[in-house]
Amino acid sequence: MIRVQREDFDVGAEFDRLARGNHRIGGIASFVGLVRDLGGGDPVAALTLEHYPGMTEKKLAEVEAEAHRRWPLDAVLIIHRYGRLEPGERIVLVATASPHREAALAACHFLIDWLKTKAPFWKSEETPAGERWVEARAEDEEAAGRWDKG
């Protein structure tokens, strides 16, 4: 399931909903991304996330479908927020549920790596020197590329 929203989410409530009624599920793996208070060595007062409505949902659904192709998953949840977020706030949740931990953990890692390089989101940071756009990191491309061989 994909959700793109401005509002925060409750991780515990999302886990409950993900596994409810399905007792094949042996575990849920998750990644929660948070806003940091430093960017490129400068203090960051807030991030603003912009996205491309329509394409965002399409790319997240493709990444989710690819995870289902590669691993035996009972459920996948991706929630990505947009708008202005302050340090400590949640940005993204990826959760994967599977009968066994290997599939859940690997699929969760895959999903956050691919999402970072494929979903059309952009961050700008509020710093003492003014607002600036966050630059894409080569490390993120490399992390996503590790999964290309499948």
Next chain:
Amino acid sequence: MKLLYFAWLRARIGIAEEDAPLPAEVDDVAGLLAWLRRRGPGYAEALKDPRTVRVAVNHDYVGLDHPLRDGDEVALFPPVTGG
């Protein structure tokens, strides 16, 4: 053709979206970028380095040789930084 701009491309070009008939001399993404660069200094500045510009047509990433049709939704944006 609907053109959409995001993040610093939007800021440099100065608008988020516009409608434009597909110019007769444009048949692919590379041609569109060249045509846009001639539209004004904001466009030329935003699109000067093709390595920093990603292009999506109808919500899918495409390369410079992707053919364009009138009616396409074409989005131009920098490399993504979500997650």
